[in-house]
Amino acid sequence: MTGPTTDAPAVTAAALALGDDALVLSHxxxxxxxxxxxxxxxxxxxxxxxxxxxxxRILLSRVGDEDELAxxxxxxxxxxxxxxxxxxxxxxxxxxxQLYFSTYQAFLYAELARTEGPFTALATKAVKExxxxxxxxxxxxxxxxxxxxxxxxRMQRAVDALWRYTGEMFQPIDGLTATHGTDWAALQAxxxxxxxxxxxxxxxxxxxxxxxxxxTAGAGRQGLHTEPFGRMLAEMQHLHRSHPGASW
Amino acid sequence: xTESTDWPLWEVFVRSRRGLSHTHAGSLHAxxxxxxxxxxxxxxxxxxxxxxxxxxxxxxITASSPDEKDSFFEPAGDKPYRHxxxxxxxxxxxxx
Amino acid sequence: xxxxxxxxxxxxxxxxxxxxxxxxxxxxxxxxxxATLVRQIAxxxxxEIIGMQPEANWISRAPSLRRKAILxxxxxDEAGHGLYLYGAAETLGTGRDELLxxxxxxxxxxxxxxNYPTLTWADVGAIGWLVDGAAxxxxxxLCRCSYGPYARAMVRICKEESFHQRQGYESLLTLSRGTPAxxxxxxxxxxxxxxxxxMMFGPPDDESAHSAQSxxxxxxxxxxxxxxxxxxxICVPQAxxxxxxxxxxxxxxxxxxxxxxxxPIDWQEFHEVLKGxxxxxxxRITQRRRAHDEGAxxxxxxxxxxxxxxxxxxxxxxxxxxxxxxxxxxxQGTQAEQAARAEQSRQAGQPGQAVQAGLTxxxxxxxxxxxxxx
Numbered sequence: 001m002t003g004p005t006t007d008a009p010a011v012t013a014a015a016l017a018l019g020d021d022a023l024v025l026s027h028x029x030x031x032x033x034x035x036x037x038x039x040x041x042x043x044x045x046x047x048x049x050x051x052x053x054x055x056x057r058i059l060l061s062r063v064g065d066e067d068e069l070a071x072x073x074x075x076x077x078x079x080x081x082x083x084x085x086x087x088x089x090x091x092x093x094x095x096x097x098q099l100y101f102s103t104y105q106a107f108l109y110a111e112l113a114r115t116e117g118p119f120t121a122l123a124t125k126a127v128k129e130x131x132x133x134x135x136x137x138x139x140x141x142x143x144x145x146x147x148x149x150x151x152x153x154r155m156q157r158a159v160d161a162l163w164r165y166t167g168e169m170f171q172p173i174d175g176l177t178a179t180h181g182t183d184w185a186a187l188q189a190x191x192x193x194x195x196x197x198x199x200x201x202x203x204x205x206x207x208x209x210x211x212x213x214x215x216t217a218g219a220g221r222q223g224l225h226t227e228p229f230g231r232m233l234a235e236m237q238h239l240h241r242s243h244p245g246a247s248w
Numbered sequence: 249x250t251e252s253t254d255w256p257l258w259e260v261f262v263r264s265r266r267g268l269s270h271t272h273a274g275s276l277h278a279x280x281x282x283x284x285x286x287x288x289x290x291x292x293x294x295x296x297x298x299x300x301x302x303x304x305x306x307x308x309i310t311a312s313s314p315d316e317k318d319s320f321f322e323p324a325g326d327k328p329y330r331h332x333x334x335x336x337x338x339x340x341x342x343x344x
Numbered sequence: 345x346x347x348x349x350x351x352x353x354x355x356x357x358x359x360x361x362x363x364x365x366x367x368x369x370x371x372x373x374x375x376x377x378x379a380t381l382v383r384q385i386a387x388x389x390x391x392e393i394i395g396m397q398p399e400a401n402w403i404s405r406a407p408s409l410r411r412k413a414i415l416x417x418x419x420x421d422e423a424g425h426g427l428y429l430y431g432a433a434e435t436l437g438t439g440r441d442e443l444l445x446x447x448x449x450x451x452x453x454x455x456x457x458x459n460y461p462t463l464t465w466a467d468v469g470a471i472g473w474l475v476d477g478a479a480x481x482x483x484x485x486l487c488r489c490s491y492g493p494y495a496r497a498m499v500r501i502c503k504e505e506s507f508h509q510r511q512g513y514e515s516l517l518t519l520s521r522g523t524p525a526x527x528x529x530x531x532x533x534x535x536x537x538x539x540x541x542x543m544m545f546g547p548p549d550d551e552s553a554h555s556a557q558s559x560x561x562x563x564x565x566x567x568x569x570x571x572x573x574x575x576x577x578i579c580v581p582q583a584x585x586x587x588x589x590x591x592x593x594x595x596x597x598x599x600x601x602x603x604x605x606x607x608p609i610d611w612q613e614f615h616e617v618l619k620g621x622x623x624x625x626x627x628r629i630t631q632r633r634r635a636h637d638e639g640a641x642x643x644x645x646x647x648x649x650x651x652x653x654x655x656x657x658x659x660x661x662x663x664x665x666x667x668x669x670x671x672x673x674x675x676q677g678t679q680a681e682q683a684a685r686a687e688q689s690r691q692a693g694q695p696g697q698a699v700q701a702g703l704t705x706x707x708x709x710x711x712x713x714x715x716x717x718x
Contacts, residue, residue: 057413255643
């Protein structure tokens with residue numbers, strides 16, 4: 001991988017935030033391997049995990065050594081959204097998490113690709129991947145929401161449960177605001193409209209519960225995470241940390 | 249599991265690059281056409297094998313019967329005058 | 345009248361096999377040939393699906409992001425290969441649900457090798473090198489199997505698997521040349537996987553129940569012992585380059601035979617694992633069953649949605665296209681490939697030779713075989 005660039009600190013912090021989102025979500029999706037509800041979905045989920053891992057590697061390499069960053073940072077040093085670290089739960093939770101995140105990523109990366117700045121090249125490539133992830137999530141949201149009584153119940157439960165992690169997505173990342181001029185209010189408006197439409201199409205109800213509070217607003221981006229994340233990192237980092245200095 | 253979980257079978261055709269026809273790549277299961285397209289994309293073009301995809305319900309295909317092989321295809325075998333090599337042209341004639 | 349027809353059909357089938365022609369789904373074939381193929385293809389498909397588990401066990405702990413990406417891609421390929429193979433079995437009239445049901449209820453088997461545990465990261469490398477290596481040795485000849493859809497699935501699989509073996513070898517080499525602890529990890533993995541890999545070729549020829557008939561039908565092209573010997577001969581020099589020892593004191597070059605001699609295989613262990621007494625038999629099938637059962641509501645939901653929105657019926661009349669607009673296909677039947685030919689021939693103005701090459705010749709076979717053994 002290429003070495004870190006001499007980005008301004010705010011840009012480095014932005015790369016870390018976006019990179020950690022992709023890294024952590026790809027890890028969560030990788031947990032489905034061998035457990036997916038149907039074989040075709042094994043292939044689909046792995047594709048998305050691989051796209052995200054690819055994005056993570058590019059972004060982290062911009063900041064430093066990708067493996068040092070992934071395997072040797074403590075929990076508090078990760079800058080990912082709390083949303084992406086939430087455990088997979090049932091397939092409905094995974095799809096709800098994908099729907100919320102990929103819609104966010106799709107709008108954000110489209111904006112980054114359209115504007116001139118440090119993330120234009122990355123976003124231009126990634127936006128094609130992300131559009132597909134979003135489509136995958138929307139297709140499944142429709143089928144689970146408007147499928148059977150059981151699937152509807154499960155999907156509504158998942159959409160509700162993860163709603164409280166969605167407010168954090170629109171807390172400005174300064175490095176993006178300063179360089180790409182990202183309009184976070186506009187991003188949220190687009191996201192709200194798109195999610196509202198998808199949920200309505202899927203006969204699901206848009207949650208009305210709070211989507212940010214003292215605890216969740218911007219917490220992941222500031223290094224404050226949820227309980228499952230520490231356990232996830234323990235598993236992810238264990239082998240690498242057991243052999244200091246080794247190459248793999 | 250109940251019968252309702254059986255997703256129908258689809259045949260997948262991939263155009264490997266522009267200028268070529270779609271070629272049969274294999275089959276897959278999907279609940280409907282939209283998902284069949286997406287599953288086909290994930291399964292049959294993971295290594296950049298395609299630029300376009302068709303999915304067709306397997307049940308929608310009419311095939312010739314292997315038992316009719318002779319009557320269907322053999323009559324085309326004895327008409328060499330359909331091929332350019334059937335004709336003698338004097339040496340030296342160009343662009344023909 | 346019918347008996348004469350049956351006789352004619354048998355003669356035609358035998359002649360086609362003898363002439364190395366491919367048998368296609370709608371051709372007449374002996375019931376036993378069909379049953380043998382279904383059994384073999386199903387077992388092969390099940391092995392791909394169960395085989396995801398021991399490797400997926402390490403995805404969450406892969407020690408570098410590069411290795412993690414490789415491993416996810418590899419496990420994903422295995423799901424894909426399972427799908428190709430279930431598709432091939434389906435052309436013989438046996439649906440995937442039926443085959444999965446037989447797997448889940450223990451009525452059909454998968455390769456016993458996957459009943460061994462992956463205890464360390466090095467096991468992922470050892471599986472790539474030895475288990476995939478043995479699988480490729482078995483599979484390359486299957487690209488010329490007499491049954492067309494199986495042979496074509498194998499061409500695709502062999503092409504894709506060439507990366508599986510190489511990544512395993514590269515990973516083991518890195519470990520072997522790494523820290524002492526890593527080297528030890530690699531040697532330990534090879535010690536545990538070597539003998540089970542040799543068992544993957546099946547019982548010795550004189551005890552193999554189905555071999556002779558399968559060879560006559562050209563479902564199988566080489567005997568178990570022949571392939572096992574080929575594999576040993578390939579592995580010995582590869583182990584030397586790795587700087588790892590194969591755990592067999594009797595392994596040595598035999599100048600007369602021009603092959604490596606190797607020690608006796610513990611067939612009792614093989615039969616025990618086959619019977620269900622391996623270290624992970626219960627665990628593997630339980631996980632597979634659980635994934636299937638817990639996914640039932642998802643499959644039902646998608647089926648219910650499709651029925652509600654009736655997309656299936658619409659698309660029986662209109663084939664969807666991803667990028668090039670719409671094409672229309674009508675009719676009924678089951679055999680896609682012949683329809684594909686009809687479809688191709690309908691397309692006036694296309695470069696005809698390219699079409700023919702894509703459809704009927706199989707240059708990919710030699711490529712696949714070459715790549716797989718490279």
